[in-house]
Amino acid sequence: MPVDGWVRAVRVQKEITFLNINDGSSLQSLQIVARPDLDIRGITFGSAVEIWGKLVQSPHKKQSIELLADKIRLVGACNSVDLPFKIKERHSLEYIRQFPHLRCKTNVFSSLLRIRSEASAAFHSFFKDNGFVHIHTPIITSNDCEGAGELFQIEPASKTAEKQNNAHFFDVPSFLTVSGQLHLEVMMGAFTEVYTFGPTFRAENSQTRRHLAEFYMVEAELAFTESLKDIMEVMENLFKSATSFILSKSPDDVELFHKYVAPGQKERVEQMLKNSFQVLSYTEAIDVLQRSMETFKYEPKWGCDLQTEHENYLVEYCGNIPVFVVNYPYDIKPFYARDNQDGPQHTVAAVDLLVPGIGELCGGSLREERLDLLQSRLKQHGLKDTYQWYEELRQFGSVPHGGFGLGFERYLQCILGVENIKDVIPFPRFSHSCLL
Template identity: 45%
Template sequence: MKGDFFSLDCSLLEEKLVRKYVQSISLNNSKARRRTARQTRSRAPRCLPVPMAFPLSPSAPLRLKPYSTLRLLALCSSNPLSKPRPFPPSAAAFAPRRPFPPPAAAPRRRCLCTAIAAALRSGEAVEAKKSELADPPRGEFGGRVGEFRKRLKISEIKGGPEEGLGLVGQTLTVMGWVRTLRAQSSVTFIEVNDGSCLSNMQCVMDSDAEGYDQVESGLVSTGASIWIQGILVASQGSKQKVELKVKKIMLVGKSDPSYPIQKKRVSREFLRTKAHLRPRTNTFGAVSRVRNALAYATHKFFQENGFVWVSSPIITSSDCEGAGEQFCVTTLIPSSGETTATPIDAIPKTENGLIDWSQDFFAKPAFLTVSGQLNAETYATALSDVYTFGPTFRAENSNTARHLAEFWMIEPELAFADLDDDMACATAYLQYVVRHVLENCKEDMEFFNTWIEKGIIDRLTDVVNKDFVQLTYTDAVELLVKSKKKFEFPVKWGCDLQSEHERYITEQVFRGCPVIIRDYPKDIKAFYMRQNDDGRTVAAMDMLVPRVGELIGGSQREERLEYLEARLDDLKLNKDTYWWYLDLRRYGSVPHAGFGLGFERLVQFATGIENIRDTIPFPRAPGSSEF
């Protein structure tokens, strides 16, 4: 009888020891059997059963020790899930070690699905569980990781031109949260949403459905999470093409009666106090999906055009804008325990009574970044075209619908480029991402068009199709002065244009067409912008769009070292802090340009949401850092 359990590579084993051992365990006299048993008990691991006999047919010189052979066979025979496996290539794997626990069952891919399958004891979920448990363990411990499978979402069921009619008759599984539940005399309607789209899946069930007692007892209520399996059928109603005829339902997580988001509409101000639950509403679910689409399109645009994504630092000692509105990062104030009770004397000071920054974590003042632009410029002078996309912070004490203390910025930098290249890139980018949203978020955009801003789809379509207009700052001021319109903030050359001025230009003068204003006075712009030949203006530009005003701000950067140093002196900025930035002008400086785009303002523009705090999951503003 040849090896039924496994085959050995006998060329590596010592024949004498193993053959002697094989013969000893097959002896018929009782004394030899007792002696063999005693040897086995003294050598074998205590937690493994020891077979009395086993098939082995060595055909070459063997070097395996009797103890190792016996232990290997005990492993094979003690695991009911084991299948024949080839002998490991190294005998070192069977070196003596401490007793080990019995093999664990193969890990499951999704714990939630495992629990549901075990509870239902039937259907495809149970079959999936059986097939995964049947997988043999790999090695002495554990088993293989299950294959990841994309779960079927409601957006896939109801999407496409047929809106789900092509799947009628199939048995489907839906997991999500209950939006509404209506119980009638003979049938119960449950609206389920999984966040993948605006539409709910209407589930129709009668008392014959498995798990109906959970509905009847009131456990399944608005806000609860459930697992439903049923057959997709054509809907009897007019609001949807298909619905799910429920065969089984399981409550995954119940919802307390205090759940604050019921069918009755609530204000957005109230929902800001429930930011952890507001994504379950139609409005904020749609905003989240459009925000995701814009982020995806942003990366796609720059990657397709040869840009390299660069991670800019969050903590910095530089002030890109030179405005001083930064959040300080320090460890001089204790960061644990009762920080509110920290005495002011605990902060180290110099002999002059000033804060001793040398004792801080970074040995100098450090801040949360207001922009990743300066860092992006360093990589643009090596990789040509780069972009950053990350969080930035402004310590402006402004409680308005247009400002956030924490927001995300998109900042590309183009090497060997001037202001005209910069404007062309900004225009192409905006048209690209807006087109992507219109083509891929149609249901959400219809929702915004109906409930948030009527005409938003036409407005965005104009952005995609119309040519952008450019004019100088001087011409823009002249237009505003000649309009005879009374503005809250008077207009004159040298002033910074306000939102009301910007919106008037793009909405009234140019009838909804995006406008780029260029060549601003240097006194109202940052130190890094390239000075024009007139000595009064810089090569800067702002892109204005309807309803928002300024959406993008950019410039050609000052690549001339002497001009940059003079500008830092004029603004009384410490050149030692920007030593590395000045080095870029010393070693192979090139003309380059870039722009910055506040991502939340882009979301505002694309959704019609009025308050910028409703465009980001957890808004940060003066007096607001909850969640």
């Protein structure tokens, strides 16, 4: 069997040529020892090759084995002169972002993709080990879970059928999903623990380092719970379990980021893993912000949502340990959040998990299972007709339940120390940009 891969380095000496070959399976490359009689014409950095030979113990300290080549075949030549990545240069994430069709060839982005793969496996493993059932929620939906109106509407490319019938393709307006939550809530009629993991979409005209138009969400729902602590426990255990899994499975790839992209991030991640996450009520959080000496762009006031600058300050205030903020004002959370019925400062049982360098990573709540309160809230928002099916869920064996969603790309930013979310997804989609 030949060794297949791409050339990462070519070192020509008097009698022997050394090639470093990488097949994408790890950060480490295999050293190839090529005799003078082998034809290596046209083989440059980036070339795709097949090599036959014998694996032997290497005399050099940098690798344990090397391949003594008997035959080398150039499969795909590479114009290394015009290739935007150079052998001995360490390019920034921002620079390689300009080349979405080529950046997988760089060490840093191939490491990112391996980490991303292991992170996906880590999340699935956590849920499977804890008895959750994986539900494939739809990408096309007629619901706006968040209620913010930031939706991509689905329309056929050809308008002919729609004009003839004067109707929508699905007979109702349809959109790319912003969340699988409502579909997971349906499953609370028969399952005690469910989760989904897939793409979600927001039509936000945003160019920040934390937002994308298409991103991945990990979402879970738990039945038979009336406590936010149950939801928070799963969030914290998921974060710590997945992170420990990644650190054990991809140490070299993670070290590349912690050493060259975000020095000091290794220690910050260790702090997050060994300490219990903090808890603040929304009211306490506002008090902390108002008493601070910090000058905020947005004034922190009770009844207003927390801004990124507020979230980052709160994390620093808690010693750069992730912090849960719980019990938000009734008026700033969606219709499904459970009413705390707690007097003048009317709140709901909602929770956000804030993490260092990112701000909000997870958002969740207990869901309103009391039919009369749910009906009142839907009527208040003018959603009663749209969500009649959601009311019916409460009439056929409904139970107290709750859940949360975690932004997968923000999670990767958090553990790796990557500043821009566009650098932790293979093909970033954001306003005014849809390359490839």
